[in-house]
Amino acid sequence: MIETVTFGVIAYNEHRYLPELLDDLMQQTYNKKLIEVILVDGESTDDTWQIMLDFRDKHKDEFRDVKTLKNTKRVQPAGWNMVIKKSTTDVLLRIDAHARLPKDFIEKNMDRINSGECVCGGPRENIIDEDTPWKQMLLMAEQSMFGSGFASYRQETVEKKDVKSLFHGAYRKEVLEKVGLFNEGLSRTEDNEYHYRVRKAGYRICYDPAIHSYYQTRSSLKGMLQQKYLNGMWIGKTLFICPGCLSLFHLVPFAFVIAILLTTIMGILGLVWPAVALWIAYGAANLGMTAMSIIGGKQRSLALIALPAVFLGLHVAYGVGTLIGILHRQ
Numbered sequence: 001m002i003e004t005v006t007f008g009v010i011a012y013n014e015h016r017y018l019p020e021l022l023d024d025l026m027q028q029t030y031n032k033k034l035i036e037v038i039l040v041d042g043e044s045t046d047d048t049w050q051i052m053l054d055f056r057d058k059h060k061d062e063f064r065d066v067k068t069l070k071n072t073k074r075v076q077p078a079g080w081n082m083v084i085k086k087s088t089t090d091v092l093l094r095i096d097a098h099a100r101l102p103k104d105f106i107e108k109n110m111d112r113i114n115s116g117e118c119v120c121g122g123p124r125e126n127i128i129d130e131d132t133p134w135k136q137m138l139l140m141a142e143q144s145m146f147g148s149g150f151a152s153y154r155q156e157t158v159e160k161k162d163v164k165s166l167f168h169g170a171y172r173k174e175v176l177e178k179v180g181l182f183n184e185g186l187s188r189t190e191d192n193e194y195h196y197r198v199r200k201a202g203y204r205i206c207y208d209p210a211i212h213s214y215y216q217t218r219s220s221l222k223g224m225l226q227q228k229y230l231n232g233m234w235i236g237k238t239l240f241i242c243p244g245c246l247s248l249f250h251l252v253p254f255a256f257v258i259a260i261l262l263t264t265i266m267g268i269l270g271l272v273w274p275a276v277a278l279w280i281a282y283g284a285a286n287l288g289m290t291a292m293s294i295i296g297g298k299q300r301s302l303a304l305i306a307l308p309a310v311f312l313g314l315h316v317a318y319g320v321g322t323l324i325g326i327l328h329r330q
C-alpha cells in the first residue's frame with residue numbers, strides 16, 4: 001500500500017493565485033499526516049515567498065512536513081529538480097501555482113496509483129478569476145481546440161486511457177528514480193520532454209477522467225498573448241533538443257505564420273491569389289470555430305465580437321514565437 005505523497009508547487013510572483021491553491025490543499029480529504037508539502041519560490045518580487053513562509057509556520061504540524069525552498073536559477077525545471085531531490089515520499093504530485101483543486105484530488109490520484117499505475121492524472125479545465133464578459137470570452141478562446149490545441153488533458157473523456165502527456169501529474173518515486181531529473185535547458189516544454197522519457201523508460205501515463213483539476217486562465221489578452229508567444233518560442237527551441245517529444249500540432253501556428261510571410265511576399269511581387277486563398281480559408285475556419293464556440297457556450301455578450309481577432313492573435317503569437325525559437329535556438 002502506497003500512502004505518502006509530496007505536494008510540490010513551483011511559483012514566481014504568484015501572490016494572486018497561490019493562497020487559493022493552498023486553501024484547496026487545506027481542504028483535501030486525504031490524511032494530511034501522509035502529505036509532504038514542498039513550496040519553491042523562484043525569487044519572486046511580490047509576496048509569494050512570504051505566503052509560503054506563513055503557510056509553513058502556520059500549518060507545518062498538520063502535515064508530514066512543509067518545506068520552503070529558494071530556486072536561484074528561477075526556471076521551472078530547476079525548481080522541480082529541487083522538489084524531486086528533497087521529496088521523501090512514495091509519490092510526487094506536480095501542481096501548477098495557477099491550479100485549483102477539488103477536495104478529493106489527492107485521494108483520487110492515490111487511489112489510481114494504488115490500483116497499479118505509475119503515472120496518472122486527469123482532465124484540466126480552464127477557469128477564470130472574475131466573471132466578466134471579457135474574461136468569459138478569453139476563457140472561451142482558451143477552452144477551444146482552435147485556440148489552444150489538442151492536448152489530452154484539455155479533452156474531457158468518459159474512459160481511462162493512456163496518453164503522451166498530462167497536467168498536474170502524480171509520479172511514483174520509482175519513475176522519478178529511473179527517468180531522472182528535468183532538463184533545466186527547457187523552460188516551457190520540460191513536461192513534454194520529461195513525459196517522452198517516461199514513455200521511453202517503459203512506463204504508461206494514465207489519464208483518469210475521475211481526477212479533475214482546474215487552471216486559472218490568464219486574466220488579460222496581453223498576458224494570454226505573451227503566454228502563447230513564450231510557449232511557441234520554447235517549441236521552436238525544443239525542436240533541436242527533443243523533436244520526438246513534440247507533435248505536428250505544435251507546429252501548425254508556425255506553418256500559418258510562414259504561409260502569411262510567403263504569400264505576402266508573393267503578393268508584393270504580383271501573385272495575389274495565394275494570399276487571398278490563405279485568408280479565405282483561414283477566415284472560414286476561424287468564423288466556423290467561433291460559431292461553434294458561441295453555440296456550445298452559455299455566454300451571449302458583445303465581447304464575443306472580438307473572439308475571431310483573439311483567435312488570430314493567439315495563432316500569430318504562438319507561430320512567431322516558434323519562428324523566433326528556431327532562429328535563436330541556442
